[in-house]
Amino acid sequence: MPKVRVTRRLHFAAAHRLCNAAFDDAQNRAVFGACSNPNGHGHNYQLEVTVEGEVDPTTGFVLDVKRLRDLVSDLVIQDLDHANLNVDVGWLDGVNPTAENVAVRIWHRIDGHLEGARLVSVRLWETERNLVEYRGE
Amino acid sequence: MPKVRVTRRLHFAAAHRLCNAAFDDAQNRAVFGACSNPNGHGHNYQLEVTVEGEVDPTTGFVLDVKRLRDLVSDLVIQDLDHANLNVDVGWLDGVNPTAENVAVRIWHRIDGHLEGARLVSVRLWETERNLVEYRGE
Amino acid sequence: MPKVRVTRRLHFAAAHRLCNAAFDDAQNRAVFGACSNPNGHGHNYQLEVTVEGEVDPTTGFVLDVKRLRDLVSDLVIQDLDHANLNVDVGWLDGVNPTAENVAVRIWHRIDGHLEGARLVSVRLWETERNLVEYRGE
């Protein structure tokens, strides 16, 4: 059967502040600029999760995209939406919530839970102009 | 000369938390739901400012859209971008930062500073699906 | 209190066929072209519902946009999503499901059910390039 990639786009609204806990305020300001404002800022994040697999001849699906949506909602969106990424999310503990770090953690959060489909890519848009992608490498 | 409306779209990333200071936590949770999470959340706000005026026969402009951009950037975006709307912005003091309240305050922040063009509309997108508009009424 | 307009964007996927039951096939083809193909076609419709009201000083809302979303979902989207507009929707009976006719029927479906907010506009995008708006006139 042909191998097809299926992508679901989801979104969440969250606050964050970029900082390295080992830095003092002046260092954080120097490295992260306005992104390190002490009271935080926020984004409407867009998340694209891509899986790959053979098309099931019975259903015509790789993985029902509604099922993919529900899996990612339960494992990721439910925790991140309307949250503060620095303090509210257990599986982001100890990480500076840059888009890079959040994308890598999302990958590990969902990998192995996709009902046989292979996780290919986690893409995270922080704004309409800024995108990171992690592919498990 | 014909009267034309000119709109500039700008954006800012900010954190906020919805709450009424006169409510206790349970009341805030009941009224505002996840939007009142104590540590806040955030958005990529899109702001559209519309002015109206006669076309200047010398320039062909109502108000140079780059000038409109700079005016709104200086008066609004500089204060709101990468800020926490509950605590960082003097001209939002004392207001629950719903999209409605922020739009009304933005109107009053820029009205009278638009070099002769008449302010017609302030539109604020909190997400791709939620929009408020204030027209000075 | 200031009067603000609040808009919620929702979407639904539906099939339809344009035809006038009083026409024969040749007439329908002449008037509606490919839109009258007997087996139908479909769209991802985008619906924008706008209400207006004074900002409640207690909440900072005109009408909580999540409440607006739920009202329109229950009254409109639940019936139209994944439906065939020609045959599946009781409140579209007897109407050729052009965007104009559907928008007018959506207006009457929700008007009076918006908890005190005044309905201002129903905008319906049939494609990214085709839009109709009904304002109750």
Place this chain on the structure above:
Amino acid sequence: MPKVRVTRRLHFAAAHRLCNAAFDDAQNRAVFGACSNPNGHGHNYQLEVTVEGEVDPTTGFVLDVKRLRDLVSDLVIQDLDHANLNVDVGWLDGVNPTAENVAVRIWHRIDGHLEGARLVSVRLWETERNLVEYRGE
């Protein structure tokens, strides 16, 4: 019958240079900045034309949006697409091709040719962030 507004979105790609023929180069540079670069620049313009009328009970249309598309294509897009707005378009002669001036000329180009529908608005996006609207006033 209810009155509905119908909008068609079209686009064209064109070059232009902003300048006032009565100015010398230094004046044009002072007023128009990079927009007056002598060799021009260009845009993917998005044009939204809105008409209003009663819904025809026979068709369910105000004006078939495909007919609206064809009318605007023939009268406007055919002349502007892949053209230089300063030199290639007879009905823009003598006008500095700002978005404001182009929108006003488009209005007069199509008004009266819309088969009974009333022209309500011409909206012209020069970029994703800059919009002008002319409503015939």
Place this chain on the structure above:
Amino acid sequence: MPKVRVTRRLHFAAAHRLCNAAFDDAQNRAVFGACSNPNGHGHNYQLEVTVEGEVDPTTGFVLDVKRLRDLVSDLVIQDLDHANLNVDVGWLDGVNPTAENVAVRIWHRIDGHLEGARLVSVRLWETERNLVEYRGE
């Protein structure tokens, strides 16, 4: 010469119903949910076709994107636009019209007809949030 990828985005509006002809109604409802509503629903599909090849030093093109548009229009869009994917399209016969299956059939419909350019990817957006990609594997 450098190898470049060229993508053309096209769209079509179509109806479909998801079902397995070997299933009874209850099974189809269990597997496909609302997507198996007997009277169908529909979408504005966005199709992205990507080809790769060396840049021709005479033209600066891999394959003129207008030519790519015309080829895909003739081979694919003409058949799918304003059609019902379950019954109107010969080259979809015998296939449950999931996005996965439609994308694979589109690939085979155009592969070998692209005037020397190598087909790299067929991407099909069923909604703004659901995407499948077939790369010939």
Place this chain on the structure above:
Amino acid sequence: MPKVRVTRRLHFAAAHRLCNAAFDDAQNRAVFGACSNPNGHGHNYQLEVTVEGEVDPTTGFVLDVKRLRDLVSDLVIQDLDHANLNVDVGWLDGVNPTAENVAVRIWHRIDGHLEGARLVSVRLWETERNLVEYRGE
């Protein structure tokens, strides 16, 4: 450390005319159609630059996306924005400014200047429907 791809989207507005200097007018018209209109046309180009690298454990960045933005702005956008690609840009001299050729030149303009991050892809949207990608091959 995990390897992540970071993409920045930027835009510029420019004029161009497609032509081969070795062709006469009739040949240019035959090959390039309206794109070879002698007075040129233009676009709002969208440019996406993607780099890859390991996440720096101190900052959580591969390359600060604001730094990536500034590098590409200085090396590319400053020269292309509000310019005529046929005559105003030294590093495009001698090339027919098709999207393919411009993307390849942008690659060579920025490759090696990205502070240790590896350049992966240059994607250039000429319109919302036409995209080219160069990956250095």
